[in-house]
Amino acid sequence: MSEWRDRKQGASFRGVPFWLDTDSVNVGRRTQVHEYPQRDQPYVEDLGRRTRQYKFSGFVVGDDCLTQRDKLLTALDTPGAGELVHPWFGRLTVTAGDCEVSHVRNEQGMVRFSMVFIDGMLAFPVQSANTRRLLAEQSPGLLESAKGRFDDAMGKVDLARQRISAVRSAVSSAYAFGIGLLKPFSSVVADLDAFVYSILNAPGALSSSLLGGIMGGERTFSGYGADGSFSGSSAKASAVSTLQASAPVTDNEDVATIQAAVIGLVQDAALLDLLQDMAQVPIAVNAGVSDPADLDVQLAQQGATVEAGSSVETTIPVADDVLDARDAISDALWSVAGDSQPEHFGVLSGVRLALDRHLTEVARSGVGLRTYAPIETVSSLVLAHALYGDALRSGEIVTRNRVRHPGFVPATELQVAKA
Structure with missing residues (x-):
């Protein structure tokens, strides 16, 4: 099977599905070009990645197209970020931008949408007590x-x-x-x-x-x-x-x-x-x-x-x-x-x-504990690498469970961190 068929997902925003005709997204870097007299080459200042805007031409269709339209309008009008399922980029957290809805006389049972979603919400610092x-x-x-x-x-x-x-x-x-x-x-x-x-x-x-x-x-x-x-x-x-x-x-x-x-x-x-x-x-x-x-x-x-x-x-x-x-x-x-x-x-x-x-x-700010039982006696280094991808956390397992020898962790219920 081809890769594009395997990776394709149905488009939706805030859980409201819609059909897709075309999509595009602007990519690249933001730059400022500085040109100087008597210089053939300019200085290009890199200002960071461009803000990605996912642009869709889509529609909802069916006998209940007006109900589908209203659900999608509610999702687009809701303030704050929401989850966008992009057919090719997967799940993204975006904010709805300038969107349009249109009805065409000879396309009864269909409502078309032109939608723009903005990626990369910068969170403002939140005041909290020390x-x-x-x-x-x-x-x-x-x-x-x-x-x-x-x-x-x-x-x-x-x-x-x-x-x-x-x-x-x-x-x-x-x-x-x-x-x-x-x-x-x-x-x-x-x-x-x-x-x-x-x-x-x-x-x-x-x-x-x-x-x-x-x-x-x-x-x-x-x-x-x-x-x-x-x-x-x-x-x-x-x-x-x-x-x-x-x-x-x-x-x-x-x-x-x-x-x-x-x-x-x-x-x-x-x-x-x-x-x-x-x-x-x-x-x-x-x-x-x-x-x-x-x-x-x-x-x-x-x-x-x-x-x-x-x-x-x-x-x-x-x-x-x-x-x-x-x-x-x-x-x-x-x-x-x-x-x-x-x-x-x-x-x-x-x-x-x-x-x-x-x-x-x-x-x-920490992690909780969970119960884990290895299927066989293993070294604490092996167990720590299997659980966390970090063998240096073996001492944590040995100390918490009072293991007698770090080379032989018994196949019994252990208390280990969740992450």
């Missing part, structure tokens, strides 16, 4: 509110009359949480005894040092993968939610007040730490008509930075991971807010809203 920056702007308010909440609670207790051993037992779980999950904690207090000493003798200095150390720490975006910025975020958020419930019970009212204040301070510090981490996560820049910008350019557009020589993963985020982290941190914020005074509740609610907006946008 959710990363809006999230980062929540940090100073959270710091001040957390410090104020702790100082107010500690101000209600006569610290000089408290037994060190009782306070030590009451705040031990908060200390263990801070040492395990908050990097600045060990630099603020050397051990549990020093922690208790700071609580009883200089609570204001303790809160300022801890919150200031978290706020002032240098952070950079470390990628979307297993070792990136989302690593451990869900676990830390879950620990924040359970910290109050895991604290030892005390009968002393003053010690209970100190315990609640210290746990609240550590929780707020952890939430501030998570907020700072999530504020460094950029929205992935999706590839458009042209090639995507380099990663450092993409991150600069989102306000993030990349250290020289760093091995930041260039893959786009997995939406499931982002949404899991978003929900875990959101739940932690909600659990802490529920035990807070109205002023602090309002601050945490604002943080929660900004976090949900930002991480939702990050997830929207």
Whole structure:
């Protein structure tokens, strides 16, 4: 069979079919010819590809030709771009230009159209909120509110009359949480005894040092993968939610007040730490008509930075991971807010809203997961090349599915990215 028969498609616009007599399209380049005195050859300046206009002479025919005409007129009059099925060029996104409809006396049952469709719609930039920056702007308010909440609670207790051993037992779980999950904690207090000493003798200095150390720490975006910025975020958020419930019970009212204040301070510090981490996560820049910008350019557009020589993963985020982290941190914020005074509740609610907006946008720019089961045991390199055309993504499959050996991916159900 001939190629033109194989490739021919029925013409239509916005799903409304029509018959075709002739078609043409202007091609080539836009140029500006510069001619100079005493020069035989001009300078031809290339101004880009010509705007393609697909011109059709077509018709609709049949007993219901007027109904067909009205449908096609509606499609031509509809504002914005639509899909044109060209018999030889295939499916195109175009905008209807100058079109004409005509009726001929001796062609009853037929309505003729002269149509022009313009290719290449240039999209205008759309204003959108910088959710990363809006999230980062929540940090100073959270710091001040957390410090104020702790100082107010500690101000209600006569610290000089408290037994060190009782306070030590009451705040031990908060200390263990801070040492395990908050990097600045060990630099603020050397051990549990020093922690208790700071609580009883200089609570204001303790809160300022801890919150200031978290706020002032240098952070950079470390990628979307297993070792990136989302690593451990869900676990830390879950620990924040359970910290109050895991604290030892005390009968002393003053010690209970100190315990609640210290746990609240550590929780707020952890939430501030998570907020700072999530504020460094950029929205992935999706590839458009042209090639995507380099990663450092993409991150600069989102306000993030990349250290020289760093091995930041260039893959786009997995939406499931982002949404899991978003929900875990959101739940932690909600659990802490529920035990807070109205002023602090309002601050945490604002943080929660900004976090949900930002991480939702990050997830929207990523890809989802799907289940895939190879028919036989294969190497992760082979599997990555078969799924994505990129063998370098083998580590992604191995890490997510905890494959013991990258050379032998088992023939079981795996979680892989959709693209």
